[in-house]
Amino acid sequence: MAPPTSSVELATLGHRIRHQRLSAGMTLDELGARVGVAGSHLSLIENGKREPRLSLLQQIAEATGTDVTDLLSPEPPNRRAALEIELDAAQSSTVFRRLGLAPVRVTKGMTDETLETVLGLNRELQRREREAIATPEEARRANTELRLAMRRRNNYLPDIEALAEKQLRAAGHTTGALTHRTVSIMAEQLGFELIYVNDLPHSARSVTDIENGRIYLPPASIPGGHGLRSMALQAMAHRLLGHQPPTDYAEFLRQRLEINYYAACCLQPEHAAVAFLQQAKKERNLAVEDFRDAFGVTHEAAAMRMTNLLTEHLGIRLHFMRVSGSGAITRVYENDDLPLPADVTGSIEGQVACRRFLGRSAFEEQNRTTEHYQYTDTPAGTFWCSAQTGTTSDGEFSVTVGVPFDDARWFRGRETAKRVTSTCPDESCCRKPDSEALARWHGRAWPSARVHMQMFSPLPSGEFPGVDDSEVYAFLDRHAEQ
Known part of the structure; x- marks a missing residue:
C-alpha cells in the first residue's frame, strides 16, 4: 500500500x-x-x-x-x-x-x-x-486558479487531444479545414442532429435536447459561419466528456475550458497542426496568420491553439493576450514570465495592459489587415511579439502572441526594428503622468468616470450561470412539437 x-x-x-x-x-x-x-x-x-x-x-x-x-x-x-x-x-x-x-x-x-x-x-x-451567487471576486479567483493550473500543464490536455483525433478519424476527416458537413457527421455518430434556428434563447449559445437527439444552433447564414462549427463541437464535447451540471462557478469554468479545448482540437487537429508548426519552425517562418489560414479558423483561435502546442511539442514558451480597445486584458495565457498586471486575487483579466505593449500600440497602426511586430525590453528580459487587431460588435480588440528574445529566431517578423522599453508594473512607465503635466493639471480638471454597471452585478446563480431556464424550456417545448 x-x-x-x-x-x-x-x-x-x-x-x-x-x-x-x-x-x-x-x-x-x-x-x-x-x-x-x-x-x-x-x-x-x-x-x-x-x-x-x-x-x-x-x-x-x-x-x-x-x-x-x-x-x-x-x-x-x-x-x-x-x-x-x-x-x-x-x-x-x-x-x-x-x-x-x-x-x-x-x-x-x-x-x-x-x-x-x-x-x-x-x-x-x-x-x-x-x-451562493458567484461574486466577481470569486469568479476572478476561480479563473486565476484554473489559468495557473493550465500553466503548469503547458496549457495541454492530452486526453482531450486523443479524444478529438479519435472522433475525427471516425468521421472520415484526414486533412484540410474541418467542414460543416464533417461536423454534422460527428454529431450523427453521437446520435444528434444539428438544427439551425432563429429563435434560440438569448441566454444560450446552443441548446442540446438530449431526449430527442437535437443540438440547436444559431442560423447557418450568420456572417462567416466559422463560429458555428465551434459551437456544435462544444455542445458535443459536453456529452463526450461526461459533464454533469456544475456544482460551483469553478466547475463551470473548467467545463467551459474543456469544451473550448475540444473544439480547438477538432478544428486544428494535433497531428496535422504540430506537423505544420514543426515545418514552419524548420523554415524559421512561424506565423499566426499562416497557421490560421491553413485550418480555416479565426486569428484568435489560431493564436490560442499555439499555446496548447508550442511548448509541449516545440519547446517554445510563449504568451497570448487579447486586449480590448480600452486597453483591458480580456483573455491571457503566459508561461514565459512576461510581466503582466494582476490584482490582489492574482487575476490578470480586466487589468490594463502596458501602453508600451504591442497589444495597445497596434490600435494606432494605419494598416490593420496584417500582423505587426515588436521587441519589448522588460524587467524580466526582452520579448518579441506579433499582434493583429480586429473589430466585433463589442468594439476593437487586438490579439498578441509573443516569445522570449531567444525564440524570436523561429518567427516571421523577427527582423523588425521596432523596439520599446516597458518598466510596468512601475507606475512611472505609462500610468503616472509626467511631472510637468501633473503640475499643470492637478486640481484643475474633473473627469467624469464611465461606470460599468457590471461592476455592481453579481454573476448569476444556477446550475448553468447566466442561462434563463424558463426561456430554454419554453424553446424546447416549441421545437419538440415540430
Missing part, C-alpha cells in the same frame, strides 16, 4: 496509530520506548503533523500487535476519529479561512455531539458557498 501523501491521509494514519496504541494500553512514551523514538515525535505523527518512515510504521505495527496494511487503511478507526478528521479538513478549507476565525481545537473532553454541531455549521457554510 502506498504511503500517505495528503493531509487527510496523514490525519487518518495518525488516528489509526492512536487507536492501536490505546487499544494496546500504552502511553506515547511507552510506545516511543519500544520503537526507539521520543513520545513527542509520536504525538506529531498521531496528530497528522509528521509523516513517519515506513520502517517506523513497521515497528509501531509490531509493537501494537497489528500490521502496516491496517495502519495505512484509508478508513478512520472509529466514528470519533471520522468526525475529527472531517472537522480538520473543513477548518482547513478556503471557505473557512476566509472568515478569519480561529479553528475550533478538539480536546478529549469535547463530546461527539459538540463535534457534530460544529461540523453541521461547517457543512452548512460549504453548502451556502456552493449555492
Whole structure:
C-alpha cells in the first residue's frame, strides 16, 4: 500500500496509530520506548503533523500487535476519529479561512455531539458557498486558479487531444479545414442532429435536447459561419466528456475550458497542426496568420491553439493576450514570465495592459489587415511579439502572441526594428503622468468616470450561470412539437 501523501491521509494514519496504541494500553512514551523514538515525535505523527518512515510504521505495527496494511487503511478507526478528521479538513478549507476565525481545537473532553454541531455549521457554510451567487471576486479567483493550473500543464490536455483525433478519424476527416458537413457527421455518430434556428434563447449559445437527439444552433447564414462549427463541437464535447451540471462557478469554468479545448482540437487537429508548426519552425517562418489560414479558423483561435502546442511539442514558451480597445486584458495565457498586471486575487483579466505593449500600440497602426511586430525590453528580459487587431460588435480588440528574445529566431517578423522599453508594473512607465503635466493639471480638471454597471452585478446563480431556464424550456417545448 502506498504511503500517505495528503493531509487527510496523514490525519487518518495518525488516528489509526492512536487507536492501536490505546487499544494496546500504552502511553506515547511507552510506545516511543519500544520503537526507539521520543513520545513527542509520536504525538506529531498521531496528530497528522509528521509523516513517519515506513520502517517506523513497521515497528509501531509490531509493537501494537497489528500490521502496516491496517495502519495505512484509508478508513478512520472509529466514528470519533471520522468526525475529527472531517472537522480538520473543513477548518482547513478556503471557505473557512476566509472568515478569519480561529479553528475550533478538539480536546478529549469535547463530546461527539459538540463535534457534530460544529461540523453541521461547517457543512452548512460549504453548502451556502456552493449555492451562493458567484461574486466577481470569486469568479476572478476561480479563473486565476484554473489559468495557473493550465500553466503548469503547458496549457495541454492530452486526453482531450486523443479524444478529438479519435472522433475525427471516425468521421472520415484526414486533412484540410474541418467542414460543416464533417461536423454534422460527428454529431450523427453521437446520435444528434444539428438544427439551425432563429429563435434560440438569448441566454444560450446552443441548446442540446438530449431526449430527442437535437443540438440547436444559431442560423447557418450568420456572417462567416466559422463560429458555428465551434459551437456544435462544444455542445458535443459536453456529452463526450461526461459533464454533469456544475456544482460551483469553478466547475463551470473548467467545463467551459474543456469544451473550448475540444473544439480547438477538432478544428486544428494535433497531428496535422504540430506537423505544420514543426515545418514552419524548420523554415524559421512561424506565423499566426499562416497557421490560421491553413485550418480555416479565426486569428484568435489560431493564436490560442499555439499555446496548447508550442511548448509541449516545440519547446517554445510563449504568451497570448487579447486586449480590448480600452486597453483591458480580456483573455491571457503566459508561461514565459512576461510581466503582466494582476490584482490582489492574482487575476490578470480586466487589468490594463502596458501602453508600451504591442497589444495597445497596434490600435494606432494605419494598416490593420496584417500582423505587426515588436521587441519589448522588460524587467524580466526582452520579448518579441506579433499582434493583429480586429473589430466585433463589442468594439476593437487586438490579439498578441509573443516569445522570449531567444525564440524570436523561429518567427516571421523577427527582423523588425521596432523596439520599446516597458518598466510596468512601475507606475512611472505609462500610468503616472509626467511631472510637468501633473503640475499643470492637478486640481484643475474633473473627469467624469464611465461606470460599468457590471461592476455592481453579481454573476448569476444556477446550475448553468447566466442561462434563463424558463426561456430554454419554453424553446424546447416549441421545437419538440415540430
